[in-house]
Amino acid sequence: MTETKNLTEKFLDPASIIGQLGIEEGCVVADFGCGPGYFTFPFAEAVGRKGTVYSFDILPHILESVESKAKFSKVGNIITKRVNLEKEHGTKLVENCVDWVILKDIIFQNKEKEVIIKEAFRILKPGGRALLIEWANNENSEATIGPDPQLRISENTLKEMFVAEKFSIESSVDAGNFHYAFVAKK
Template sequence: MNVSFDTQQPLIPALSSGRFLDPDSLLSHVGVLDGAVVADFGCGAGYFTVSAASLVGVDGVVYAVDVLDSALESVEGRARSFGLKNISYVRANLEIPGSTQISESSVDLVIVKNMLFQNDRRKSIVREAVRVLKRGGRLLVVEWRPRSQSVVGPEDQKRLSIDSVRTLFDEKLFVSVELIPAGDYHYAFVGIKK
């Protein structure tokens, strides 16, 4: 697998709205298509869930996955306000293998956004993503940039280095891994499952 990136190079904010993440731009860049199946792991308030649901259209489906009922309720309210009916809500602890109960090899894109820094069992989360991904499916991991001098996001010592997140993409499981721009406060990787 060929992977090249310069971890010292600042990431350009091409896929951000102002200085923050722009879910529509980032998901379009990753290639979310009409009719796709997407899983948003750790969906939180659902900004990426709602964006993905709009992009996949009525023939697609998005799984909003979170351990918190309050997060899923928030996403459901947001989806209702946009008239979206193609979202399935899944309460799951992503650190437990198989907890999503999403069928194996059934998902085109798994989104893991701003959550790995909060979890000790990061490899378990990535394994669950790989389990549900189709062959050729994509894993999008978005995390807070370290040393960003930002008042937004977690404390710097809780943020994950680009290299530590890159190591989660096992070469035996992914054909390619690309570091992509994700705004001033984040970085993102996209991996394609073998």
């Protein structure tokens, strides 16, 4: 029991991460590759009723699951949308319209990494921020779970990719023992 508790405490904790960001009520957030809503729902709570969370994914059944959970939980500030983030203007949102873009464990999975990063930049408002979370790939990480270490992107490489697309790296975020995280600013 204690071993299981210790493992979950070291794993990704959305509430802890959001607590490090200073998310304001009324913010507009885009969750790229939202999956089952692991970050969508905590961000929806953080931005409150006046805020909006766009949950983007390419898999329709994933989006249906998020919609169902939102309806069941009476969360009315989540908008799901099926998109291909590897296509130019993949979100189909207008420029400069969101305060935060969440990119959790999606860069390593996609071939068109630069297209995804450019789309995050395009839709962020001036001064907007992107939260990057990826699987750790160093000797200090506990790489026994998650993708093959050869598929992972090092933190320095990912930071260089964001800087190359006009972002500035603002801060590091504690994301537990299995991930690294940082904030990039437009």
